[in-house]
Amino acid sequence: MxxxxxxxxxxxxxxxxxxxxxxxxxxxxxxxxxxxxxxxxxxxxxxxxxxxxxxxxxxxxxxxxxxxxxxxxxxxxxxxxxxxxxxxxxxxxxxxxxxxxxxxxxxxYPTINRIAFEGNSRIKDDDLATIIQSKSRRVYSPSMAEADAAAIVAAYEQQGRLAASVTPKIIRRSENRVDLAFEIVEGAVVEIERISFVGNRAYSEGRLRRALGTKQAGILRRIIRSDTFIADRIEFDKQVLRDFYTSRGFVDFQVLSVAPELTRNRDGYLLTFTIREGQQFRFGQITTVSDLAEVDADEFQRAANIRPGQVYSPLAVENTIARMERLATRKGLNFIRVEPRVVRNDRDLTLDIEFAVTRGPRMFVERIDIEGNATTLDRVVRHQFRTVEGDPFNPREIRESADRIRALGFFSRADVTAREGSAPDQMVVNVDVEEQPTGSLSFGLSYSEVDGPGAAIAFTETNFLGRGQLLSFRIDTGTDNSTSRLVFAEPAFLGRDVRFRFSALYAETDGRFNSRFDTRQIEISPSLQFPLSESSRLELRYTLGESNIRRYEGNAQIIQDDADRGALTTSKIGYSYSYDSRRNGLDPNSGIRLEFNQDFAGLGGDLEFIETTALIGAQTMVWNEEITLRAEFEGGVLSMLGNQDSRLLDRYFLNGKIRGFEGNGIGPRDLSTPDNEALGGTMFAVARFEAEFPLGLPEEYGIKGGLFADVGSVWNLDNNLSGVDDSFSLRSAVGVSIYWNTPIGPLRFNFSEAVKKKDYDRTQNFDLTISTRF
Incomplete structure (x- = not known):
């Protein structure tokens, strides 16, 4: 210019x-x-x-x-x-x-010829142009230019750059025209150097800081934006603290004040939350009453899933009310409302809850209006409602529907309100949403304990064609393997609460097992999943696949026999039952997860077998939620039918299931071969125990420590030959872990030592994995 x-x-x-x-x-x-x-x-x-x-x-x-x-x-x-x-x-x-x-x-006033931004690097020109009101070929207004400068400053403040300044300047041109330039000094990010709490007794500052959306500035401050001071986020954090404490029984909790204070160099904030915790309350007596002749109070009482002595949780009360109102709907009782009446007992710190089943006003849903969904189809939003036009109006159901709409992840904003319709007993439900991007294309590097380093490219669209469907395609390439996977999912199959999923897989390995042979696998699998209760799900599936072993160069007769069988087809049906107590939200600190799977092969194809696997896991937080304890038990059995022998590709190797050992490092082996080649087993059982705890480092580093102990075994072959050891023998390992939450994902560094092993087992003292949470 x-x-x-x-x-x-x-x-x-x-x-x-x-x-x-x-x-x-x-x-x-x-x-x-x-x-x-x-x-x-x-x-x-x-x-x-x-x-x-x-x-x-x-x-x-x-x-x-x-x-x-x-x-x-x-x-x-x-x-x-x-x-x-x-x-x-x-x-x-x-x-x-x-x-x-x-x-x-x-x-x-002159006409604006052009608008320019100078000095900006953190926010692009195109983004700034959408913020200001001044436009080219319009009359220049000094007051509007000043307002635009203030709007640009506000945009920088949202990024934590509180020292940003913007000065509008004009350059005179001929014919009464001017160029409008905004000179921008972005300034440095004002970070939150310290978050502290006053008045906390039950929970440490570290535990409370982990609950907040705002974080202290850490070693990755240039990447993590949550460490910048944003005034609007403080209000959100206050609500997060309220939810944190009330869900743990502290019904009198208050945030008395939040004091942000600039440091002496004015480059950071010291943020202090002054709180009043109050006392922790538990549930006392739980009763149900009703003055309606058609309501059996005892039957509704049995629907309550709250037990005396449990820590009070508003979510548990809400879930019980929802269960009772759904029971009324199933019994054909319309306009039934359940009102919780709370009696506070300060002497023993309990809350007695009386659920009063009453008849609410006779109101109906006249219609549901949806606005703002430029891409998403109306039916995707309507499916989140359990009521339709003409049904009795239930305010609680409308609130739950709003939560389900927000949980879709399709909208940056979703407001659900109700207003009076054409008559006093008719209600119109308004849904106002704002679309947001739902697709992603990612490129990255990966690391697997079994396959080593690799690269990946993935495309995912969670709202395919605005139908609420999932479409995902991923290609992974490793040192000795490549895998391509396509997944399509319809969450509301035939308009019902049934999830349809279709997956297709193509995988090739080059020396996956001891670098002695190659494998190829093709598989497709459609499935249906639907809820059985609030906490349980059932999945029905069919799988058709083909796999084979090629170019075997080893000396194990069992593996050579598998290679000689060529490509075999597997046609199987199966089911999975899962239970997760965290879905009902009764205890925010503990949870139980159960999975049971069975597959039956033999509906055509070349193989006949029954495969059964099960997993049960539990987690709890102790010592004021500073230490997390986890335990998992997992096992599986592969039973061949029709006098068939199992194949190496179908057997278990416990890769990734027990630490301290290499991939294919334990289990049955052919001891007659020079390398004691791994054969896998048809049975396995594993128990894993671990504890996760803080190391005393600043929370903003995202680094925690852990201890673990794994014990398990894989055994049994149905085509045993001489020189093969497939006996049951426990292996165990102990070790320490370092958990590190990074922008690329939670990493876990395991340092382990095998305590009990066989002479031919292959141990591993260190591995790096992507950490998974219970």
Whole structure:
């Protein structure tokens, strides 16, 4: 941009100057008109407008409001000046009486030729252009330019750059045009150096800091944006603290104040939350009452999933109310409402809950209006409602539907409200949403304990064609393998609460097992999943696949026999039952997870077998939620049918299931071969125990420690030959872990030592994995 003299248009200073010129002009006219009896009163037979180019003279006269022949005082002239100047159309305004003629002289604001941003690097020009109101080919307005500068500063404040400043400047061009430039000084990010708490007794500062969305500045501060000071986020954090404490029984919890304080160098904030915890309450007596003849209070009482002595949780109360109201719906009882009545017992710190089953007002859902969904189809949003037009109106169900809409992840904003419809007993539900991107294309590096380093490319769309469907395609390449996987999922199959999923897999390995042979696998699998209860799911599936072993170069007769069988087809049906207590939200610190799977092969294909696997896991947090304890038990059995022998590709190797050993490092082996080649087993059982705890490092580093102990075994072969050891023998390993939450994902470094092993087992003292949470 060429450089001309730049200047700020100070409107307030011009107003004072021009107002003075009006009065000076009026005084001069009074000396030239001695016949006027009262020097401050004028009558104009004509009004002349000069200097206007785009604005009509009639428009200017309408702003002035002075009629011909009307008696006009000096104060009225000043009012006329103020009205014209306030229109925002003129850079200069003068009202000069000349005898019987009032001359209104104006200079119009120039037209904006172009808009430029200078000094910005953190926010792009295109993004800044959407923030400001000034536009090219429109009239320049100093007040609007100042407002635009303030809006740009606010955008930088959202990024934690509180020292940002923006100065609007103009460059004069020909034909009454200007270039508008915003000179931006972005400033440094003002980080949160320290978050502290006053008044906390039950939980440490570290535990409370982990619950907040705002984080302290850490070693990855240039990547993690949650460590910047954003005022709006503080209100969110206050609500997070309230939810944290109330879900743990602290019903009197209060955030008394939040005090942000700038450091001495003004480059960081010290954030202090002053809180009042109060006492922790537990559930006392749980009763159900009703004055409705058609309601059996005892039956509704059995629907309550709260037990006396449990720590009080509002979510548990809400879940019980929802269960009771669903029970009423199943029994054909409409307009039933359940009201919780709480009795506080300060002496023993309990809350007695009485669920009163009453009849609510007779109101119906007239219609559901959906707005803002430019991409997502209406039916995707409507499926989140358990009610339709004409059903009884239930405010609780509407709130739950709003939560389900937000949980889709398709919208950046989703507001669900209800208003009166065409009649007092008719309600209209309004859904106002704002779309957000739902697709992603990622490239990255990966590491697997079995396959080593590799690269990956993945495309995922969670709202395919606006239908709420999932479409995912991923290609992984490792040192000795490549895998391609396609997944499609419809969460509302045939308009019901049934999830349909289709997956396709193609995988090849080059020396996957001891670098002795290659494998190829092709597989497709459609499945249906539906809920059985609040905490359990059932999946039905069918799998059709083909796999084979190629180019075997080893000496194990069992593996050679598998290779000689060539490519075999597997056709199987199966089911999976899963239970997760965390879904009901009764205890935020503990959870139980159960999985049971069975597959039956033999519906066509070359193989006949029954495969059964099971897993049960539990987690709890102790010592004021500073230490997390986990335990998992897992096992599986592969039972071949029709006098068939199992194949190496179908057997278990415990890769990734027990630490301290290499991939294929334990289990049955052919001891007659030079390398004691691994064969896998048809049975396995594993128990894993671990504890995760803080190391005393600053929480912003995201580093925690852990201890673990694994014990298990894989055994049994149905085609045993001489020289093969497939006996049951426990292996165990202990070790320490380092957990590190990084922007690329939670990493886990395991340092292990095998305690119990076989002489031919292959141990591994270190591995790096992507950490998974219970």
């Amino acid at each position: 060429s450089r001309f003299a730049r200047g700020n248009l100070g409107r307030r200073g011009r107003a004072k100057l021009l107002a003075a010129s009006v009065f000076l002009g009026a005084a001069g006219s009074a000396t030239l008109m001695p016949h006027v009896v009262q020097a401050q009163t004028y009558r104009f037979s004509a009004v002349e407008v000069t200097g206007n180019q785009r604005v009509d003279a009639s428009t200017i006269l309408s702003y002035a409001g002075i009629a011909r022949g009307e008696a006009v005082s000096a104060a009225r002239l000043n009012d006329a000046y103020q009205a014209i100047a306030a229109s925002g159309l003129f850079e200069r305004v003068e009202l000069v009486p000349r005898g019987n003629t009032l001359v209104i002289s104006v200079t119009e």
